[in-house]
Amino acid sequence: MSFQWPYQFVTLSEEDKVQRRALLDLRGQYAQWSIIFAILIVKTMKTSTTFSSGNRPKRSSSIWDRPLFPGWAETRGQYLACGLWLSWLVALSVWNSGNDYLHLTKAIGQVGLSQLPLQVLMSPMAYISSKPTTSSVLSIVTGISQPMLTPYHRLFGRVVISPLLLAHAALYTLFFVQSSHPEFDTLLAKRVQDLDVQCGITAILTVVLLFLFARPRGTAQSGLQSWLMQGSLQERRRMFYFGHVSLVIFLCVVAYTHVQQAQRFIIQSLGASLLNGVCSWVILKFVEV
Template sequence: MDFSWHYRFVTPSEEEKLLRRELLDLRGSYAQWSIIAVIIVLRVYQGWAKSVAEIDPKQRRGPTSWWDRPIVAGWLETRRQYALCGLWLLWLASLSVWNSGDDYMHLTKALGHVALSQIPLQVLMSPAAYISTSKPAASSIFSFVTSIPQATVTPYHRLFGRMVISPLLVGHATLYLSFFIQTSHPEFGSLLNKRVRDLDVQCGLFAISMVISLVFYVRPRGAVSKTGTQGRSTASSMQERRRSFYYGHLSLVALLCFAAYYHVLQAQKYMTQALGAFLVNGVFSWAVVRWGERK
């Protein structure tokens, strides 16, 4: 059985380049519209489940299932959350491979394009009120639209970044660097030595370093509650740690989006969407904290 690498370096014609660009844009549209489709299916399922529960109360959710327990004791995310994020990664990876033929660079660009198209969703799932002392679990836009509590959405927000967006972007960067290393250049020896001097590649390398930093930049875990002066001091210290994490995390995301914006023209649409999502989500969460959850 032949396990050789299917993709190869090709030199597309101008017409093929135009077709490749159209396919990349189409992938981004499919990736984003699939989010809308999932939300619609989810709302239909919620309506059905609610009607079933009203007819037969025995169908209401009982004890925590195997799927809703952590893979390892002490982990914050459940098997269900890992499974769903894994399925979404497979869908986006399949979308990247779709119609790429044996064109190495087309696949490489598709991985990055599809990954960036998901950043606005990642922002809409974020717990904007994380550092609020009164309602840290206030709803995000995604939580409000799907009627899923923010406490359930937040683990998906974490896993979505680590299991979906990061692998796609790392794959994109790895394939690009491999191409640069394997391609010779008459003046610089390899294309890598030449391209690292260019702003777009420098922005790309900076962006991927921000992605890796976000994967390992873990939020602080809650401390055991205590009473008295020591308890108040512990709570205050924890709040400071949460605030430091929030601003640090936000800074890394902002730097990632800024670098991606200047990395390639096609990323600018998604980064602009991400900025809009951040502003809308922040205002919405602030309103929830200020005036309370809608009923």
């Protein structure tokens, strides 16, 4: 049986467009409510495990606690968890999209941006302080230590959010290339002159830069990472932190300008960042000795 691409460029009435927008907004809400549901499950499982284990000795590490490849920082279990979450978000994007190509394209971008506040809440805000493992908001809520949570923060950006945003951009580009325009050869030639598309392209280039500006390691570096990250570990941490945060801020600015539907997710991310920063400051000043 041959595979046939089910999605097409369909023409919608104004009423259909309103219904599509309502479904897209609902999909974004489901994506964020599922975060709360997942946090409750993690919290319940951790509480149950702690209660049942008592003072029993810790079990030996399993195959899921090992790196996916030798030398990689994150474990197979962490990749599996992020991969499953990506699969759920893709399924949510496909849900009720029918054969509407643009519905699917917009849905992938919608659910991708909806995950930005969670990504911020996982971030180690005190990374360049004397205590870089100070708990984030999500660490406190779930009871997972920040050193265990930070790898998920890294993977979530690489395995979940970035692929969704890149897929959104790729699908839109294909649509523009294959669509004609009365005054230009293709719709792409027209749309690249518009601010919203220019901001979208800039946002995708920023995502690529976030990949290149890798997290510093305590071990020797090579290639572009060595050239960018020189000096002591503390200096590399500081360079990475300010570079990384600057790129994220720039990404949020261009995403906010790109499309109106992204604005509430960017505002939520800003609120999450402020909350995370205040939480880390309180812990550093009043809690930790």
